[in-house]
Amino acid sequence: MTDTPAPPAWMAHAAACDDALEADDLPAAEAYLQSALAVAETVPAKLWLLQAEVLTRRGAVREAEEVLDVACISFPANFWPPYRLAQLLHARGDSAQAAQYFDLCHAAGPRADLLPLHALDLEVSLAAQSPAGVVRAYRALMALAPQTIDNAQVLAQLAAMPGGAVQAVPLYQEALQATPDDRPLLEAFITFLTTTCPPEAAVPGLEFVQQSQGGDLGLLLRLARIYRQLGVADKQEAVLQQAVRDHPTAPDLLRYLFDTQLATTDSETLTTVVGALRSRIPDRLHTELASQLALTLMDFDTASTLLRAHSAQGKAPHEAQMLATALIGQGRHALALRYLSRCTRHWPQAPGLVSFHIIWALKLGRIEDARRTIEACDGKLPEAVLTAHRFLLAGMQNDLDGAIASYARLRANKDLTEEQRRHMAKLIFSLADITRLEAIKTRIGDPLGEKGGLLHRAGLPGAMALELQLESRDYAARGGYACLADWRHTRPHSVVAAIRLIDDWRANAPDWPHQPAIPRRIFQYWDKSPPPQIVSRMCQSWAEAPGFEHDLYDRPRAQRFLRETFGPVWLRAFDMARNPAEEADLLRLCLLVKFGGVWADADDWLYGDLGALLDGAHGLTLYREPLGGTLGNNFIAAPPGHPALIFAAKLVRAALLERSADIAWSKTGPGVLTRALAHFLVQVAIPLTDHPVTIVDAARIGRVVAMHNPVRYKTLPSHWAADGKRKGENRVWPDLLDALQSADPA
Template sequence: MTPQDADLALLSGQMWHAPLSDPASPEQELQRALNQGASYGAVKTGLHRLHRLALPGAQVSAQAQARWPNSIDMALLAFDLALTAHKDAALSRLHARVVQQNRRRAALAGAYLRALRPEMAQQVLAQIKMSSPTARDDIHRRAEFALSQGDFTRALADIDWLEQTGAVPAAAVLRLQLIYRRDGAAALPQWLEESENAAAALWAQAFHIFMSEGDFQQAPHALARWQANPSPDATALSRAQTRLALETGDIQAAQALLDDRLAAQPPWQWQAADHVQWLRAGQLAQHDPAKLLEHARAACRVHARHDWLHHLCRVLREAVEDWRDLAHDRPARSSNTETALIAARAALRMGLSGQAARALAPARRATALAQDLHRLHCVRAEAFWTAGRGEAATAVQHAATQWATDSVQRAESAMLGAELALLAGDPAKAEQMLAPMAKSFAQRMALPLTQARIVFMQGDFAVAMAEHAKFNALKLAQTGTPAPPDVRDRIVEDAYTAARGMEGAFAPDLAVADSIAKVGLARITAAPGLSACLLRRAHVRGDLQFLPDAAAHIPRRIVHYWQGPPGPALMRAREQWARLHPGFEQQLFDEATATTWLRKAFARDMAARFEALGHAALRADLFRLCWILRQGGIFTDLDEYPRIPVTPWLRDARAVLCIERGFGTIANNFIAAEPEHPVCAMALDFVCTALDQTDAPYAWWHSGPAQWTRAAFAHQFGTGGTDVRFLSQAQYCRRVATNLPYPHKRSPDHWR
């Protein structure tokens, strides 16, 4: 270890254990060394250390630049360490050095990009002179920049030049990126196989592209080819192997690789990527989140500029700290794209869509990079649609599409557009949105899932089954283990089986009444899948008749059920429901109090049935049905976070139900009804029958939304009920943030 490395290790070790009592002291020490004649190399290393640790360094970097006025490295460090008010002047000095010396335009372009001035970066790179000693590196950077901007003609010309001048491995990596960005992931496997004597760097890049695509058929192949190359970088290869192990859920392999790579070093000497993988492995292994958070905070101190570490630190805070405090802990708004995205996604996880949109605003105003504007607009669209503002989300999605620079970003825009079309109940538009990317990115797991929902809404259950089979094959490649049927598989297979021989009765151009006439009400209500398809279709078309009744009165009471440790998020939601609904009675049941209530309100066998259920989700489902039937009022899960009161929904209605955006089932995370409402009575009958017919109940299917959907359809179309106010997912989300990602949902005990 060199003396400079030892100094970095010492300072990093101090910051690992605690923040510095005086953050300015390292700069002052470097100033003293500079004044005492420290060498160029020692000062340069010291400045790099200050920048990496995000410590003050503006004064000493300016002094170093004055001492070595011709050094481009010193000018770069002076720019990076300068105070905001002095950034432009520092950048001008750097520009002058680079132009004067006719070299290192790549470094200057990078500085302009960090200053959010891409037009100047492009101008600098356009003026590369072949006589420059750094022409090859500069042209390599120009090709990278052109790829990021979607200028494939410029990029291809530079790649060809690099290849012709002997930089074959570097040119091959750039060509791989060109094909991916221009033509899509589907074009890569054949091109790779046709590449003769591909170097390790090419297979390394291919591996990371396939991993970003979630292609677990091609990624292991690329990793094997990388490993087979002579003398691959052992550390980079180990990180790649760890990444694959983490993504495939092989926790033991990931931890063994991490131990082998990191055990000999103290954690403050690890690279940021190592901390990220160590923390992710700890999350997957269900390690104590408080200890993981302690590690993450220390890692953020020694890698203060690493965005992904800050993201993980925030996620771990959500697993440990009271969400009431987190909601008020708003970071200063930043014009940095990554910082803004981290803040916005954190706000979305907490159900604060407005806060998410506001967090993005400074970065949207500051950046002129098209690829960053695309990313910011995509998250902004998500903020709008999670707030139930579908039209605004669609407008922002259109803007995101305009900013997309390559096929990868256009595919992301297409997926977002398809989701918004499905949210609006327009499967034909969703299908149209996905068509351009379906072949270019066929291995993306989200694609067959979205296509399955599209054709399910159109009544083509056989194709929906086929799309789920594609997804299950992709998932098998990831995990190596066939997954048991989940919510999606069950609803689609049920519809496919129930519609057999009568498939034409569910064509999308038929009226719901015609479908009922062709198939019969009993056959439809017996099948949750058919009920969901037609219920959603009727709602989109405005065929679910609701007649307001001034005499209706849903009791003003709110009830929740929670079983197990409370977790850091619950109290915030419970208090918000109470705060927004003054005058409402509120009660929280657990396993014991629910059992006591059931024994009083129902025959003894209902309490026994409740106690016999083995999973908390099953018990919650049964209890909510019994309670809403007997007592009436609102039952809501505690991962539902109201932003504004739901009281207007209750007026003139005898029941309020929400139709989910996924497959059109009734969401039972929020139910409102009068006591003894027939739809609740029917749902309870269906649930009890379904539970009696299985030895392995599945919460969503046997006790939850599937049976509620049957009851809602039968009430509306069988008994002619007109007293239920049906909400779309968008209408619901205008008032309530739904299904928030509480920490307990990452547990293997969660019902999904």
């Protein structure tokens, strides 16, 4: 039988030291500790801990911390030294460092059932604002002693930490699964999800509450908004169906539906819904919804009449915005801006109204109006909102550095929207010097690529980002170019090179001694005759321009013109266009080459003096789009036979005949026009006396022509641009009608 080895001699002295400390006999404890150290061959962790405790009792806390720090290094697998050191650090207020030692403590493999350790870990992590530590300690305590946790307080603190909101959602769910009857906790969770929780992080929590607790309207609307933001139409529809069944006449729900869902069904159903609501909601709300429907159906006269009827009662900011929309829809843009200026002075803290005013002021070329409005709202709107407006203002002026500064602030505060990312990507594409790209990326990241997925390859911004990436690689591989013209010759299909050459030429554009006349004739196109009523009204604004002849082409007339004037190949190219926009892109160039004059898109308003605009034009007149755009083609003025337009027409014809898979922008639209003008500028001799070119800012055109107007046909699933979008029936409106009718007392 083997004898059990005797314990080391130091252990008896250590036990006596423990007893002395328990009895608060510090001199005896020190004596026993010295005895233990004298007989120990090596100093074990236990003696380091006792030494630290004795030092602490003597008030030498910093020395105790140094002793424990050495013990942590000497015994990395023992969790007691970092645990005790974390206690001391937290006690003197250094919770951030204490949290680091708790990480060491857990790395050493602490006992899962040590309740004081996890309780202190939670306290330290909350004080140190450490979301990971809070999650770790919270889950440990939930397993050991859930009754010791104040769930609402702990989770609210976690949610308020930087980066803590995302981690709070699953903990709320776990707590509610453990205590399903905790109504205050549930209400706190709903408030968090519907107010401060980031959208993507809120989805799992909202879905959990919806499935387990039912249909709180605020929760359902928050979920619907997030689904809409994320582009998940089927889930948004399902949530709204539940909402209309449970809350058919709730004002917040009705406003949401009329703000976002009017384009998803036919006008007859919508009119029936508005009629069914008449006796079930207050008159003021009914007028608001009826006005919103009229605006959506482009019945701006009815909307204006309805909204003006409440003028005696005074309007809310959103009603003022609707009336301004009606004025714009009637083509009364100048009046709308004056009205918006008055309203934003009255309601400087109404973010939606202020934003609407700024956007339309910029679209209509009133840059200073927008700037004054932003400055007047300083201190009255959140800084993030003002920064977003400043970003838009810089972008509309193609001010790259100003846009970068505002974008950087939005990004630092995690306030960026997808639209702002796209705008920044376009500004970099058209304005940034190739040699600055890495420095810009270091400062503000990759506006599209850093979101992951395929966003950086989607749509026009994605196409721009891809081209810029390829151009920068080629530029670096070649060691740059001797001059912009050399770059353009080497890369004739590059829009990046083309727009930089054009901007450089524009900065030094000559004065033209010869100014060929631009014929006073306006051309427009709509594939089917007659156009929709709102488009007819817009076209009429051009037809009424004093001193101008107006020609509106439809598809049969366009085909006849191309066949008789340019021949069967051009007609075949037109017939191979994928949509009316591509048809118009070819037709506009051919008409201006043949006749000269003015091209205007059919869904743009003429609201200013076209004659005065052309009086200052020299030859081919184009505009430089804002927000990182290239040369726009909504509006073109030219004498007949300009070589740049001839070359552009040939490029468009070739792309259509080849059935190019490029998007319309680069195949037939502004991208082609930009490349064609750059080609012209490097091919002909300066000063181009026979074929002058004038490039103006979009603001100058915007003071006469209102572009990119909201029109219902573009929002309908039947529109050609809606390819890939859901085209099935939206059941929300029929369900709302059923809910209203079932609630009818009759």
